[in-house]
Amino acid sequence: MQFSPSFQQLIDALRCLPTVGQKTAQRMALHLLERDRAGAGHLAEAIGEALEKLGHCRSCRVFTEGDICPICADDQRDDRLLCVVESPADWIAIESSGAYQGRYFLLLGRLSPLDGIGPDELKLDQLAARLDQSGIEEVILATSATIEGEATAGYVTELARSRGLRVTRLAQGVPMGGELEYIDASTLSLALKGRREAES
Numbered sequence: 001m002q003f004s005p006s007f008q009q010l011i012d013a014l015r016c017l018p019t020v021g022q023k024t025a026q027r028m029a030l031h032l033l034e035r036d037r038a039g040a041g042h043l044a045e046a047i048g049e050a051l052e053k054l055g056h057c058r059s060c061r062v063f064t065e066g067d068i069c070p071i072c073a074d075d076q077r078d079d080r081l082l083c084v085v086e087s088p089a090d091w092i093a094i095e096s097s098g099a100y101q102g103r104y105f106l107l108l109g110r111l112s113p114l115d116g117i118g119p120d121e122l123k124l125d126q127l128a129a130r131l132d133q134s135g136i137e138e139v140i141l142a143t144s145a146t147i148e149g150e151a152t153a154g155y156v157t158e159l160a161r162s163r164g165l166r167v168t169r170l171a172q173g174v175p176m177g178g179e180l181e182y183i184d185a186s187t188l189s190l191a192l193k194g195r196r197e198a199e200s
Contacts, residue, residue, distance in 0.1 A: 090142060
């Protein structure tokens with residue numbers, strides 16, 4: 001079927017979203033154009049503003065408008081704890097649980113040699129520099145229970161233990177093969193409270 005170039009461009013743009021295929025993108029495009037043009041304009045404006053203003057915190061790598069995010073700037077957080085997570089979605093899930101009051105470091109991915117993602121791509125040198133800062137006593141590994149997540153956890157464990165730091169993993173409630181972003185806040189809260197020593 002031949003669509004007008006602008007309509008096809010909108011469909012193609014919407015398909016960049018996860019789990020959005022051709023038909024879903026068509027339905028979204030039609031909804032925005034037929035029923036919610038004001039919402040479409042607001043969406044376009046919000047995306048443009050986010051792309052312009054948001055960068056990564058120089059300390060933890062979460063999205064923020066400033067050089068340092070509000071959590072890293074909060075002097076009430078526990079500097080002895082550093083939670084290492086794979087993605088911003090995982091960070092949101094843990095922070096929403098309300099069970100953790102320490103600091104974070106976002107890997108923004110996981111080790112996957114088949115996909116060309118190694119230590120350099122995850123900027124693990126930045127994590128190493130963070131681990132060298134005084135005050136950190138425990139590193140909490142909150143990586144996914146996947147093969148890549150386990151490999152990443154093993155690498156980070158070695159980085160932390162070589163510096164004499166205690167390393168723990170999220171425990172009960174996180175199923176094998178599960179993704180953190182899909183786990184509810186109560187389960188995450190239990191997992192944080194029941195963390196255990198990581199195995200090498």
